[in-house]
Amino acid sequence: MAAPAERELTAEQTEKLLQFQDLTGIESMDQCRHTLEQHNWNIEAAVQDRLNEQEGVPSVFNPPPSRPLQVNTADHRIYSYVVSRPQPRGLLGWGYYLIMLPFRLTYYTLLDIFRFALRFIRPDPRSRVTDPVGDIISFIHMFEEKYGRIHPVFYQGTYSQALNDAKRELRFLLVYLHGDDHQDTDEFCRNTLCASEVITLINTRMLFWSCSTNKPEGYRVSQALRENTYPFLAVIMLKDRRMTVVGRLEGLIQPDDLVNQLTFIMDANQTYLVSERLEREERNQTQVLRQQQDEAYLASLRADQEKERKKKEERERKKKKEEEVQQQKLAEERRRQTLKEEKERRSECLPPEPHPDDPESVKIIFKLPNDSRVERRFHFTQSLTVIHDFLFSLKESPEKFQIEANFPRRVLPCLPTEEWPNPPTLQEAGLSHTEMRDQRLRRQRQPCCEPVLVPGSACKLPHRHS
Numbered sequence: 013m014a015a016p017a018e019r020e021l022t023a024e025q026t027e028k029l030l031q032f033q034d035l036t037g038i039e040s041m042d043q044c045r046h047t048l049e050q051h052n053w054n055i056e057a058a059v060q061d062r063l064n065e066q067e068g069v070p071s072v073f074n075p076p077p078s079r080p081l082q083v084n085t086a087d088h089r090i091y092s093y094v095v096s097r098p099q100p101r102g103l104l105g106w107g108y109y110l111i112m113l114p115f116r117l118t119y120y121t122l123l124d125i126f127r128f129a130l131r132f133i134r135p136d137p138r139s140r141v142t143d144p145v146g147d148i149i150s151f152i153h154m155f156e157e158k159y160g161r162i163h164p165v166f167y168q169g170t171y172s173q174a175l176n177d178a179k180r181e182l183r184f185l186l187v188y189l190h191g192d193d194h195q196d197t198d199e200f201c202r203n204t205l206c207a208s209e210v211i212t213l214i215n216t217r218m219l220f221w222s223c224s225t226n227k228p229e230g231y232r233v234s235q236a237l238r239e240n241t242y243p244f245l246a247v248i249m250l251k252d253r254r255m256t257v258v259g260r261l262e263g264l265i266q267p268d269d270l271v272n273q274l275t276f277i278m279d280a281n282q283t284y285l286v287s288e289r290l291e292r293e294e295r296n297q298t299q300v301l302r303q304q305q306d307e308a309y310l311a312s313l314r315a316d317q318e319k320e321r322k323k324k325e326e327r328e329r330k331k332k333k334e335e336e337v338q339q340q341k342l343a344e345e346r347r348r349q350t351l352k353e354e355k356e357r358r359s360e361c362l363p364p365e366p367h368p369d370d371p372e373s374v375k376i377i378f379k380l381p382n383d384s385r386v387e388r389r390f391h392f393t394q395s396l397t398v399i400h401d402f403l404f405s406l407k408e409s410p411e412k413f414q415i416e417a418n419f420p421r422r423v424l425p426c427l428p429t430e431e432w433p434n435p436p437t438l439q440e441a442g443l444s445h446t447e448m449r450d451q452r453l454r455r456q457r458q459p460c461c462e463p464v465l466v467p468g469s470a471c472k473l474p475h476r477h478s
Contacts, residue, residue, distance in 0.1 A: 021045075028055050036062045052153055057168045091280070093273050094240070095263030144170040147227035151190065154224070159201045164214040167221040171233050174221040179250050182285050182292070184278055186214060188222040189234055191242030196264040200243040207267035213274060218247075245270075247277050251284045351411055359405035363398060365389050374443060378415075380408050392439040399438075400426035417443075 021029065025048075032055055033044045051058040145168075152166050167174045171187075178185035188205070191197050204210060214220050223230030237246050240262055247259035259277035261270070366373035366389045376399070377387040388402060396415075403409050415424045424441055425432035 025053055028053055031055060032058055035059050051168055056165060090257055091259040091277055093261045095265045144229040147229035148223055151224045151227060159206055163206050164211050164220045167219050171221060174219060175255050178219050179255055182250060182289055184218045185248040186218045186220050187246040187248060189230060189239055189244045190222060190224040192224055192226050194242035197242055200264055204265060204267050204270055209271050210267050213271050249281055250288055355405045358401040362402055366391050382408055384408060390438055393437050395437055396424050396426040396435045396441055
């Protein structure tokens, strides 16, 4: 089933739609139209509601679930002004009044009895508030259809929202309860409420909230304010930090009299608003000062924390450096201990030194890096590894070294390498008895032929040195 087509806009509504879009900056034309329709094409109320939403104030069409503000109605200093109906004049007037009095009494008595009995059969539907904003909008539509669009600007929100705004803005709130069935309601709305001087006063100095008592929202407010007759007006303001009724106007009141009474009530209570404004400014200044102090404290705290962080990092860095130095010392100590143990093990594993008279042995003199000399006899058939182990076991020898012979000058392959997987024996390395004898003789005449121990070199040689 196709959706029903939207109602076409009039020229006035189109102009308001474009104006509202320019004022609010909303790009969606449908959203602009929906907002204006909610406010019954009242552009001022729609713009105000939009501004309230931008300032963080909840929209009147999306109220937050909160408890309504309590209004103090028990203040004995409330200004009350009641306008009584004019007394009959002349014999004709009194005659008509006396004739109608029994009928009027009977009518209102029977009406009250009927309403009282009806409550037992069917509860009053006004006691359940389900759509307070809808009640307000419905009343505004009814008012404009019956009395025209020239009227004070209605607050298009719930009673609680009106109280909140009046409290936040420190303004007077004028509440009008509309009694549809009262005989003076029409005359009051047409001649008094829509008068230009009344409209000017209300729009410039007050918030104006109104609803019919036949609506659940209006009935709820009526139960709270306890009016005696209609038309009924109540002036509410923030007094002693509570929303308080400071004036009650009841009965058919004329425009000039209404302006005078409202002006008198506002002038008499203006000092409370001025005092509250001064207190708010003082609280705001105190709050700003406290905020500045808190910001300064936080800045100082952050600076102290930054200094403490740097100090902590410096302590951790020093501690880490000390731990590294300590670990290096321990590693060096372990290395030395391991080297010492290895020297002792190599020394214990050395074969016994041959006897000096053994013809298959040779004595070799070694020159150490500290220019000291050491000598030992080795068997011809022993591997050069034995020479390396012997020198390695000496305390004076370094951890890594090479053994060089003078004539011919060469490095002895004492440890396994790629070139010498199995180190040769002394005889295979050219350290024979004959050569040693010749060397020994030359050494006796001119000691210039002896193996040299070179420190810091690798044990395994990739190639033979020249």
